[in-house]
Amino acid sequence: MANEIWVFIERTAHGDMAGVSKELLGKARELADANGMKVGALILGAGVGDLANTAFSYGADTAYVVDDGTLAQYTTDGYVGAAAALAKKYQPALILTGASFQMRDFSAALAAELDTGVAADSTNVAIENGVVSAVRSSHGGNVINTLTFAPGRTAVVSVRKQSFPEPQASPGRSGAVVTEAMPSVPMRAKVVSVAPKQGAVNLSDAAIIVSGGRGLGSPENYYKLIPPLAEAVGGAYGASRAIVDAGWVPYEHQVGQTGKTVSPKLYMAVGISGAIQHLAGMRSSRTIVAINKDPDAPIFRVATYGVVGDANEIVPLLTEEIKKRTGK
Amino acid sequence: MHIVVCMKQVPRDNSVKINADLTINADGIEQIMNLFDEYAVEEALQWNEKLGGKVTILSIGPEDWKEQIRRALAMGATDSLLLSDPAFTKLDTFGAARVAAAAIKKLGDVDLVLCGRNSTDDETGAFAPALARLLGWAQLTYVGKVVSLESGKIVAERHLEEVVETVEASLPAVATVVKGINEPRYPSLLRIRKVAKVEIPTWSAADLGLSAADLTPALNLVNRVPPPPRPKGEVIEGKDAAEKVARLVDKLMEAQVI
Numbered sequence: 001m002a003n004e005i006w007v008f009i010e011r012t013a014h015g016d017m018a019g020v021s022k023e024l025l026g027k028a029r030e031l032a033d034a035n036g037m038k039v040g041a042l043i044l045g046a047g048v049g050d051l052a053n054t055a056f057s058y059g060a061d062t063a064y065v066v067d068d069g070t071l072a073q074y075t076t077d078g079y080v081g082a083a084a085a086l087a088k089k090y091q092p093a094l095i096l097t098g099a100s101f102q103m104r105d106f107s108a109a110l111a112a113e114l115d116t117g118v119a120a121d122s123t124n125v126a127i128e129n130g131v132v133s134a135v136r137s138s139h140g141g142n143v144i145n146t147l148t149f150a151p152g153r154t155a156v157v158s159v160r161k162q163s164f165p166e167p168q169a170s171p172g173r174s175g176a177v178v179t180e181a182m183p184s185v186p187m188r189a190k191v192v193s194v195a196p197k198q199g200a201v202n203l204s205d206a207a208i209i210v211s212g213g214r215g216l217g218s219p220e221n222y223y224k225l226i227p228p229l230a231e232a233v234g235g236a237y238g239a240s241r242a243i244v245d246a247g248w249v250p251y252e253h254q255v256g257q258t259g260k261t262v263s264p265k266l267y268m269a270v271g272i273s274g275a276i277q278h279l280a281g282m283r284s285s286r287t288i289v290a291i292n293k294d295p296d297a298p299i300f301r302v303a304t305y306g307v308v309g310d311a312n313e314i315v316p317l318l319t320e321e322i323k324k325r326t327g328k
Numbered sequence: 329m330h331i332v333v334c335m336k337q338v339p340r341d342n343s344v345k346i347n348a349d350l351t352i353n354a355d356g357i358e359q360i361m362n363l364f365d366e367y368a369v370e371e372a373l374q375w376n377e378k379l380g381g382k383v384t385i386l387s388i389g390p391e392d393w394k395e396q397i398r399r400a401l402a403m404g405a406t407d408s409l410l411l412s413d414p415a416f417t418k419l420d421t422f423g424a425a426r427v428a429a430a431a432i433k434k435l436g437d438v439d440l441v442l443c444g445r446n447s448t449d450d451e452t453g454a455f456a457p458a459l460a461r462l463l464g465w466a467q468l469t470y471v472g473k474v475v476s477l478e479s480g481k482i483v484a485e486r487h488l489e490e491v492v493e494t495v496e497a498s499l500p501a502v503a504t505v506v507k508g509i510n511e512p513r514y515p516s517l518l519r520i521r522k523v524a525k526v527e528i529p530t531w532s533a534a535d536l537g538l539s540a541a542d543l544t545p546a547l548n549l550v551n552r553v554p555p556p557p558r559p560k561g562e563v564i565e566g567k568d569a570a571e572k573v574a575r576l577v578d579k580l581m582e583a584q585v586i
């Protein structure tokens with residue numbers, strides 16, 4: 001094993017380095033410094049431009065680059081093929097990736113290709129005496145697992161965004177660029193088209209989420225109360241499965257075990273009982289507000305602030321009060 | 329067309345306990361078919377109705393998983409296969425994928441494998457990608473629509489966070505499906521009765537030619553704990569709704585969350 005920690009560099013739609021990659025470079029730097037290791041940035045794409053320098057400014061020592069037309073769009077075969085060839089040649093001890101759908105697809109396939117395992121959607125990673133460990137939750141957040149990788153195998157860890165702080169950039173910090181050719185790999189799938197998702201709501205990115213449930217009584221009432229409150233606090237709106245299944249709100253908005261897992265700084269649950277499958281998706285939110293007419297509703301057990309009362313009465317007052325006090 | 333659906337049995341809710349040896353204790357919790365796998369079964373059945381062939385339900389798990397396999401048979405699957413062996417109890421996700429890959433190779437004539445996007449208990453979402461790599465097949469994750477399926481080719485929409493990506497891949501392939509791809513049917517009472525006694529073929533590690541080395545986990549579980557309890561919350565009191573609301577907004581502004 002080489003003494004290196006690699007970070008897969010993800011890009012935003014505009015081609016800049018994604019926030020999660022900066023966070024991971026910061027964490028990799030910290031682990032490398034503590035363990036006498038180096039940080040590599042894994043940069044794949046077509047026309048990767050100045051990404052290597054950006055990676056150096058966030059802590060990378062070396063950029064491993066494959067810049068090739070076949071990598072213009074993400075495909076599992078292309079990206080995993082290029083990454084696996086690099087990893088087999090340079091043998092990093094650890095590869096860190098984000099945990100978006102595309103990265104979950106990539107990291108799992110890469111790990112299989114390297115005959116190792118993946119700690120998926122982790123929230124922490126450590127190296128002690130050469131052993132890599134990762135922390136990830138399972139069972140809807142009810143179980144926190146610590147996993148270690150067998151020594152002598154590259155560890156692959158996908159990391160949930162905002163698990164680590166974004167480091168300060170040091171512009172002008174430099175490093176070495178290692179460029180490799182695209183290996184010849186079978187390309188079994190090709191991307192025919194990419195279209196923006198209709199009504200896409202990226203709940204996982206929202207800093208504030210206001211969710212409603214069956215206690216709102218009807219879809220009309222949901223739309224009358226919840227989106228305006230969400231707008232007043234500058235947040236997105238979510239829903240329990242009960243009302244998604246009832247067709248009030250599209251699935252995109254569902255929070256919970258079989259919907260989205262979110263951890264915004266503020267989560268408001270209105271007319272939601274707090275079933276364990278709902279809690280699975282939101283219990284790690286920083287501040288939780290519950291509004292429910294039943295004082296014994298389980299949602300109050302996880303709430304930072306609970307208001308017992310009728311949503312029809314509370315929510316319009318709350319929306320107005322917030323608008324008034326925050327001047328929006 | 330021979331479609332294999334990989335099906336995992338999971339606890340209905342995750343109020344599980346952790347045993348002293350770090351295994352999960354789901355005693356007393358009803359076991360169900362992993363929700364996303366219901367969609368995979370339904371998708372397989374719909375294509376089978378159009379194209380004919382076989383739909384095989386494949387599970388790597390203990391004997392009692394037969395209950396959910398039967399549910400899938402009652403939905404309309406034509407075949408089933410349980411991969412069960414005392415040696416499988418300590419599998420990690422990739423070990424499980426190795427077992428499934430060996431079985432699919434042994435079946436020989438499989439065109440498409442459908443899985444759920446992830447299980448709702450372990451939640452790694454790594455099984456299907458590992459399976460695809462082991463088989464050397466194309467991998468299509470987070471599929472929200474199968475646009476076309478014909479001999480040699482699949483076209484499908486991958487529903488990602490902000491975009492829909494249409495992908496064309498050669499068969500055989502492995503795909504994972506998301507909720508909402510279809511509306512899973514309920515098994516009819518008639519079919520439930522019909523499949524109650526169907527024999528479910530079971531293969532062991534030896535049947536698959538797998539050795540202990542093939543099953544060694546790459547990951548070791550070294551600790552498992554419940555999440556830290558949430559800090560104790562408070563109920564906002566007040567003489568009426570307006571007073572409660574005003575106090576709540578005070579708190580939220582003090583905490584700088586709005």
Ligand SMILES: Cc1cc2nc3c(=O)[nH]c(=O)nc-3n(C[C@H](O)[C@H](O)[C@@H](O)COP(=O)(O)OP(=O)(O)OC[C@H]3O[C@@H](n4cnc5c(N)ncnc54)[C@H](O)[C@@H]3O)c2cc1C
Pocket residue numbers: 333334335336362364365368386387388389416417418419420421424442443444445446447448449450451452453454455456545547548549
């Ligand atoms: C140390 C350790 C010990 C473990 N011990 C056990 C154990 O005793 N018993 C146990 O059941 N699990 C055990 N597991 C977990 C088990 O190996 C995994 O659950 C594995 O089966 C799939 O991982 P996943 O649920 O994360 O799959 P995911 O990738 O999240 O699942 C996605 C899809 O893959 C398919 N799939 C996943 N698992 C199976 C399966 N078993 N059969 C058929 N299809 C499947 C389904 O279509 C599912 O929707 C253990 C894991 C570890 C790390």
Ligand SMILES: Cc1cc2nc3c(=O)[nH]c(=O)nc-3n(C[C@H](O)[C@H](O)[C@H](O)COP(=O)(O)OP(=O)(O)OC[C@H]3O[C@@H](n4cnc5c(N)ncnc54)[C@H](O)[C@@H]3O)c2cc1C
Pocket residue numbers: 212213214215216239240241242243254255256257258259260270271272273274275276277278281291292293294297309310311312340363
């Ligand atoms: C396998 C599986 C997966 C699941 N996945 C999910 C998931 O991902 N997400 C999810 O949310 N659920 C999920 N569920 C469903 C979950 O178990 C609950 O059924 C669901 O969360 C309940 O939704 P609810 O809280 O809106 O409705 P209810 O449980 O019906 O609660 C309504 C609440 O509104 C309150 N109320 C009524 N009137 C008012 C009023 N006027 N003002 C204020 N409060 C009022 C009531 O006191 C009650 O607490 C899943 C279930 C299963 C079995």
